[in-house]
Amino acid sequence: ILATPVETPVLIQGVTGSGKTLVYLDVLRSVVASGNGAILLVPEIALTPQTVARVRGVFGDQVAVLHSALSDGERADAWRALRRGQRRVAVGPRSAVFAPVQRLGAIVVDEEHEPSYKQGSVPRYHARDVALVRARLEGARVILGSATPSLETLHLAAQGRVTRFELPERIEARPLPPVEVVDLRSAERVPEARGVPWTTALDEAVRDALGRGEQVILLLNRRGFATYLQCPACGDVRDCPHCAIALTVHQTPPALRCHYCGHEETIPTACRMCGKQTQRMRGLGTQQLEHFVGLRFPAARIARMDLDTTSSKWAHHRVLERMAQGKLDVLLGTQMIAKGLDFPNVTVVGVVDADTGLHLPDFRAAERTFQLVAQVAGRAGRGPKGGRVYVQTRVPDHHAIRAAAAHSVSQFAAVELPLRAPPHPAYPPHVGLARFVASDPVDARAQEAAEAVAAWLRRMNTERLQDALSVLGPAPCPIARLKERWRWHVLVKAAEPRAIGRVVRAIGARARGVVVDRDPVSLL
Incomplete structure (x- = not known):
């Protein structure tokens, strides 16, 4: 080097x-x-x-x-x-x-x-x-x-x-852990699991590891107890009054919370629309997983790591220290447990639901899923005891899942890179990308601002850049409202990244009130 x-x-x-x-x-x-x-x-x-x-x-x-x-x-x-x-x-x-x-x-x-x-x-x-x-x-x-x-x-x-x-x-030539891809559509599940996707394959692996005095890591990349609260009678979902996002159900302490703006409400017993007292929690979060694992393995010492448990100073350090000292049997959490951690006594890693981010409206969704699953799989088998990984998914043949199970970057890139090049819609790394986000408390004004930016971009593209750009939109952002502001975005692509740079520099004061994000890492 x-x-x-x-x-x-x-x-x-x-x-x-x-x-x-x-x-x-x-x-x-x-x-x-x-x-x-x-x-x-x-x-x-x-x-x-x-x-x-x-x-x-x-x-x-x-x-x-x-x-x-x-x-x-x-x-x-x-x-x-x-x-x-x-x-x-x-x-x-x-x-x-x-x-x-x-x-x-x-x-x-x-x-x-x-x-x-x-x-x-x-x-x-x-x-x-x-x-x-x-x-x-x-x-x-x-x-x-x-x-x-x-x-x-x-x-x-x-x-x-x-x-x-x-x-x-x-x-020391230690082998990479074998990965078993478990199809949630057909795999046998533990009857007591109810809404938790907990298969007998993962259950037996965790039980055997704990019986041998070994440690387990469980990944679920979604905070909270349940994803949302819904009335089964009329279908109403409790959403954030400031964002176009369903409120997440939390149990410690009990509340409905928005993970984007921080809005919080008490958990209602009756539906706000029809008045029926039949509210149901849907989806799965790390709090519910922690609750279930605690009931399933009552003797196990369990800790959860996510933004809710690590907000205080050095909280993450204390959890990781307990894990390193062998004072924990099961560490479960979101993506923060997936990378960089080295615990030789971890022999089983379970990805409880690998699909949580796979279908997001973002061109990097497959890449993020591949990286997350491959990284957390790498937490297993770092010591002399070896290890095994269980990846639970409803799309076992997806190229991101298959490549992660094979620990193969080249296998993933061989499929994903062509999907980002013509004749498919072009995305990085084949093109440069910039995102312009207009936001306003009034939806129509946000749309108007985005339309003005798009019109200027198209004029500049024709008059000064010899049609070097591809201008997409405007369109509502996938998260259309955030912190009481409606959001519209315009995407700009260019085969030559310098054209993107010229646009970003030239837009200047015209982008007042518009967020200009070159090389965005998320399109949500």
């Missing part, structure tokens, strides 16, 4: 458990030994405790940690220590890319595929892209790492613009 040109980014594509972190540390050791500094980015705070422990094991008090859970004073102390050169290595999530590291020699972006590297509010930036620009300006090296790289990065590697190194095997 150190022999490659500094100006060419490096991709370390290694299967889960292949030792990517050890490679990072070797590179950073050389960088620091030469008198330079370094930045190590991780996608979420949940990854920081384990990562920091490993980095501090090498660099000791040379490490500064930067993340939002720190107090203002702690963050200022770390910032000053880096600026003065008292500490040489900065570790943290996306904002750490701006750390004032002196004589910057390298930036490592771990799990480079993660959408959490994109800052959604102003100033909008993608930490991976900032790392590439900053490294170029300061003469530093960039190392991108992932077991499931983004298709954009794979595309750059195929073009020779990124140098790729592969780690195809796990450390």
